[in-house]
Amino acid sequence: MHSSSPWGNLSFLSLVSFLLLLPAPSCHGGKVLVFPVDGSHWVNMKVLIEELHARGHTITVVRPSTSWYITEESPLYTSITIKEKESLYSFFETFLQRHFEAQIEGVSALKFFQLTKEFLNMIEEAHILSCNTLARMFDDKELMKSLQDAQYDMMLTDPAMAGGMLIAHYLKLPVVLNARWITSGEGHFSIAPSPLSYIPVPGSGFTDKMTFIQRVQNMLHYSIIVYQQRFMVGPSYDAICAKYFEGGCDIISLIQESDIWLMRSDFVFDFPRPTMPNVIYMGGFQCKPAQPLPPELEEFVQSAGEHGVIVMSLGTLVNALPVDITDQIASVFAKLPQKVIWRHRGKKPSTLGNNTLLVDWMPQKDLLGHPQTRAFVAHGGTNGVQEAIYHGTPVLGIPLFFDQYDNLLRLQERGAAKILELAMFNGPNFQQALNQVLTHAPYRENMQRLSRLHRDQPIKPMDKALFWLEFVMRHKGASHLRTSANRMPWYSYHSVDVLLLLLAAGGGVLLSTGLLIRILWRTCRKNRNKTKQH
Known part of the structure; x- marks a missing residue:
């Protein structure tokens, strides 16, 4: 015989009341503007877009008319298509063919420099095309007004091509980066301490255990990245900044000021290195358990x-x-x-x-x-x-x-x-x-x-990514996680001015001590001479 207990009913009612009192999810269905990079980068971005769409967010994707993979029509997003006359794919195919031939023949020192020059020229051309697209967007007053009127909550962009950074700057939007690469190479080098003694520069082919000669070569590889950003990539963005933004802007500074970096890496894969609190590691976020095959x-x-x-x-x-x-x-x-x-x-x-x-x-x-x-x-x-x-x-x-x-x-x-x-x-x-x-x-x-x-992680990489995407929408950014180091001049960041002051002070003390000793010695000598005369 089954008998009901008033205590059981009370427990059930308490549970229902407790559940009803729980707060609703704190992030509303946000409006996300996405400025992606084509090719394999889009494969990653699309995974994030699918998850954001599934959680009720509205997504708008800016795409070029010559896109390889980003479709104009999609159930996941609405698109804004920008007309382009040229596609980077032709440059890329030519470079690949030359690169294959060089690798098969064997890369001599001369061939290495030729390939590096061709690679840098291809990268420069890619950013020129990207900036031409940006200029057409900024010149289209109707388009820019529609973007402003849409009142997006956030910009999600891939900083390998930095157009999204400038659009976000124009619209004053918080920025989340789907990143590993930026205009000047691997993203960590622009935001976190990156000692070249044990952090290999991409392209060097080194590990975190380098010999002296490898450390020299690592420094030379880094100098190529600096040269690429300052003289080949940077000027294209500087021209856009000078033309469309009062007071100008600097593309690396804009990238550094991003609210959250969703980094497509983790330390199971990568070598340990210093990092920053606004870098969220989501390596493998696109991975899921295997599904049955056709x-x-x-x-x-x-x-x-x-x-x-x-x-x-x-x-x-x-x-x-x-x-x-x-x-x-x-x-x-x-x-x-x-x-x-x-x-x-x-x-x-x-x-x-x-x-x-x-x-x-x-x-x-x-x-x-x-x-x-x-x-x-x-x-x-x-x-x-x-x-x-x-x-x-x-x-x-x-x-x-x-x-x-x-x-x-x-x-x-x-x-x-x-x-x-x-x-x-x-x-x-x-x-x-x-x-x-x-x-x-x-x-x-x-x-x-x-x-x-x-x-073996407490939170799945995708869940981490989604949390921080919605965090930025809820709080209109994450400025409290950004370091002030990016706003310091290089001599302050490396304490060169402090070192010079301490050296000057130390030198002054030594000089003063030397002068004082010399004066005392001369005085003693004079007194001795006077004593001898008497």
């Missing part, structure tokens, strides 16, 4: 049996390597007992084996998380590296350009990846490197250890 793909994967599957992808920007290299890769794959799923959009390799499936697109995250996957052959882009860490899949890296070698180096230093550069690439080397990653247990063990470390 039936046809699942059938192919399962057909591999105990040997498993190899996944190969070169990211969103590179469709294919040179034909002779792809033929060598296909030939090696054909000899393996594993099945291979290869994202390849170029000419079909003549040596393709029956065990290899070529695809235009693949569910990369789901494949990397599949229990049948044994290795990931990748170019070393940030997204792919972080997804490999999340799912614990060892990597054979073939770095192509930008930060990819540095990304792969961080995994190789932790014993979770092996690097094979294009300059050393041939069939036998590729086969040997791939067999090492497949058969040497430490590669998988070390990567799975990184995966456990990455997942």
Whole structure:
């Protein structure tokens, strides 16, 4: 027989009353203006946009008419399309072709400087195009008025191209950066103490344990970044600042004044370094548990049996390597007992084996998380590296350009990846490197250890990102987290003026002491002479 208790009813009523008294979520459905960067950067930005949209925020995306990936129509956002005459993609394709050729031939000192010059010229051209787009926006009074009238709560932008910073400055909006890169390179170098003695400059190919010669080279790499910002990138933005802002502005200062930096990295992946309280690490924020594969793909994967599957992808920007290299890769794959799923959009390799499936697109995250996957052959882009860490899949890296070698180096230093550069690439080397990653247990063990470390966090990276995005909307910024160091002149920041004062004071004391001793000595000498005369 069941009997009800008045105490049970009271407890239930108390619980209901307690729940009703709980405060509602404190962030209203905000209005977010997004100024993204195209290509693989957009892949990251879109993930944040999807989550913001799911939480009831209204998003507007500014996109160029020549965009590669940012669609004009989307259920996630409304778009503002700015007409552009040129696309950066043609410059990028030309640079990639030259870069591939140089790596295959081997990079001499002269070739290195030529490639560096070409790279800097491409970066300069990209920022010139970006500033031309900005000028068209600022000249369109109707557009700028509509942006002002919209009363956005926040600007979310990628500072690799700094147009969003200037639009936010014009509209007086708080700024959140979806960042790792800014106009002058890696973002940490502009906001946090960055001793070059143990913090490698991207592109240097060094770890945090450098020899004396490597520290010298690291300093030279940093000087290239300073030169790039001051003489190649900065002037384009200075011209916009001078023309459209009373009193001018400085693009690096605007970037430094951003409220929150959502940094696409973490210290499972990156080397430890000083940081700042407004830098929120969200490395792997785009990663999720693997979902079931499409039936046809699942059938192919399962057909591999105990040997498993190899996944190969070169990211969103590179469709294919040179034909002779792809033929060598296909030939090696054909000899393996594993099945291979290869994202390849170029000419079909003549040596393709029956065990290899070529695809235009693949569910990369789901494949990397599949229990049948044994290795990931990748170019070393940030997204792919972080997804490999999340799912614990060892990597054979073939770095192509930008930060990819540095990304792969961080995994190789932790014993979770092996690097094979294009300059050393041939069939036998590729086969040997791939067999090492497949058969040497430490590669998988070390990567799975990184995966456990990455997942063992009190708050998921995406939840951290969303909290701080909504924090900025709730509080109209996060100025209390910004350091005043960015507003100090260099001589004050490094205490050069204090050191000079102390040196001057110390020198003055020494000089005064010396003069006093000299005077006393002369006085004593005179007194002695007088005594002798008497």
